[in-house]
Amino acid sequence: MRELFGHDSEVLEALFSLLVGIDPHRGGRFSCDRVLTHTDSEAQKLFMPQGQLSREILKLPAILMEEDSRLTSSHPTQLAYVGRVHDFVQGPSDIDFKCGPDALLPPIPVRPTLKDMSTELGIKDWELCRTHWAVKTADLFETLFRFSLKDAQKPRIHGIDRLLPIDPDQVSVMIRFRPDFDEVFDVLKEAAESLKFKCQRVKDIWEKDAIITDIASLIMRSRVVIADLTDRNANVFYECGFAHGVGRDVIPITQDAADNFDVQHLRHIVYQNTGLGRESLGKQISARLAAFRNIV
Numbered sequence: 001m002r003e004l005f006g007h008d009s010e011v012l013e014a015l016f017s018l019l020v021g022i023d024p025h026r027g028g029r030f031s032c033d034r035v036l037t038h039t040d041s042e043a044q045k046l047f048m049p050q051g052q053l054s055r056e057i058l059k060l061p062a063i064l065m066e067e068d069s070r071l072t073s074s075h076p077t078q079l080a081y082v083g084r085v086h087d088f089v090q091g092p093s094d095i096d097f098k099c100g101p102d103a104l105l106p107p108i109p110v111r112p113t114l115k116d117m118s119t120e121l122g123i124k125d126w127e128l129c130r131t132h133w134a135v136k137t138a139d140l141f142e143t144l145f146r147f148s149l150k151d152a153q154k155p156r157i158h159g160i161d162r163l164l165p166i167d168p169d170q171v172s173v174m175i176r177f178r179p180d181f182d183e184v185f186d187v188l189k190e191a192a193e194s195l196k197f198k199c200q201r202v203k204d205i206w207e208k209d210a211i212i213t214d215i216a217s218l219i220m221r222s223r224v225v226i227a228d229l230t231d232r233n234a235n236v237f238y239e240c241g242f243a244h245g246v247g248r249d250v251i252p253i254t255q256d257a258a259d260n261f262d263v264q265h266l267r268h269i270v271y272q273n274t275g276l277g278r279e280s281l282g283k284q285i286s287a288r289l290a291a292f293r294n295i296v
Contacts, residue, residue: 014139015043017062017085018123019099021131024064024081027098034132035095038124043135053090060085061140064099068110068128078110082144095133108144117147164220166248171197171289172222174215174239180273181228187278188226191285195293197223219243224292226285229268230255251288253281 022028036044047057065080081101088097122136171192192199202215225248227240243250252268271281
């Protein structure tokens with residue numbers, strides 16, 4: 001937008017419309033004296049020269065919302081939408097317009113999210129309670145992106161308050177701490193290491209005082225998590241769910257398909273804890289991990 005304002009202008013290149021007191025999905029009508037109020041003087045000159053609204057304004061992204069004062073006990077959540085003004089018709093005293101949200105962008109809770117961004121977006125607190133159409137000189141999408149990162153869900157559990165970076169060579173195994181599972185783990189580890197993965201179970205590490213912290217840390221650092229759901233072990237099911245929750249790839253395995261009932265929609269490997277059964281398991285795990293290696 002620099003060329004529209006001129007090289008000597010102090011108006012920022014990034015601009016967006018703010019429309020308050022409307023139906024975000026349809027549009028509405030503003031009296032002309034409510035259009036481009038609370039707007040930088042340079043933007044007023046550009047978008048409303050000689051009292052006529054310029055169609056250049058249709059190029060701007062927009063925040064669309066009802067008045068924030070419409071919050072009630074029965075309707076406690078007020079949402080704003082990111083979208084566009086599609087068209088308008090200016091009469092002697094009013095401007096009718098059509099608008100709509102972008103279907104690919106999620107709505108923004110007015111409280112607290114939009115309120116938290118308001119200073120950065122150049123929006124005065126009381127503006128959200130006043131029907132008007134303003135143009136703001138701020139980068140809407142950069143601000144939304146940064147706040148989405150800030151507000152992204154992070155684990156606040158087991159002494160960890162952030163997502164840990166993935167080690168592309170790390171495989172972790174969630175499996176029962178019982179002697180008859182040691183040979184199963186050995187097969188899984190051999191399959192992983194044959195493909196240059198590191199393979200660990202939490203039984204073999206001691207980094208924190210609380211074992212659950214080591215489990216959460218190991219899962220978050222893993223490229224792939226192998227979860228043995230045999231006997232429907234509650235701890236392993238929890239760890240499997242945690243791995244899915246932080247976005248890790250999980251390979252469920254079990255000695256009985258019935259153990260996998262709660263996650264039966266996920267592809268899994270059924271094996272027998274015998275010499276031949278473990279050999280077959282190792283081959284299947286190798287094939288699956290090879291596929292992840294190709295992804296990496």
